[in-house]
Amino acid sequence: AQKVTQAQTEISVVEKEDVTLDCVYETRDTTYYLFWYKQPPSGELVFLIRRNSFDEQNEISGRYSWNFQKSTSSFNFTITASQVVDSAVYFCALPSTSGTYKYIFGTGTRLKVLA
């Protein structure tokens, strides 16, 4: 069975601190994709990144970086020099093998960045 685990329910940091959000997944597929989405207080989920299982290079986009490690089935997300605007719920997601149209979402990590 496929599964996505985000063990951190809520994290609070002070502005300018670095923070890492963990995502651990389970899949029997040899080829798969992983996603991160951000849900700000407005409620609308915003796509952040997609990673395929063939590419284990770390991805960096501004203050955001992602560390994908197949050996530990993890796809962690780091925010460097956090800002108040980063406060949101972050979801990790894995498309289901039972149908290409279904995503398995983690339960999300609520990040609070305090000024």
Next chain:
Amino acid sequence: DGGITQSPKYLFRKEGQNVTLSCEQNLNHDAMYWYRQDPGQGLRLIYYSQIVNDFQKGDIAEGYSVSREKKESFPLTVTSAQKNPTAFYLCASSSSGLSYNEQFFGPGTRLTVL
């Protein structure tokens, strides 16, 4: 601007009533989805549609119904058979249903049963 619109933003329902949540997209996407989000939980799939006039049940379809008569529209009806409908409902779309396509989300509808 292209995107997904959901209406209404807030909806109140009396017990025993059916209500319909609207979802419209102008992204020319084939696939559309409905999710339910409860406090502290992830997203759970209610229904999805790959193409017009076709839709499939997700993990929690009981008490809900959908239609897909037009490519851009995927309304969700919450029926009186849904025992605990109070939740935040999100509509999404993707260019196709393939696993590498990201999903685009609407702003959501918060449904409260009085």
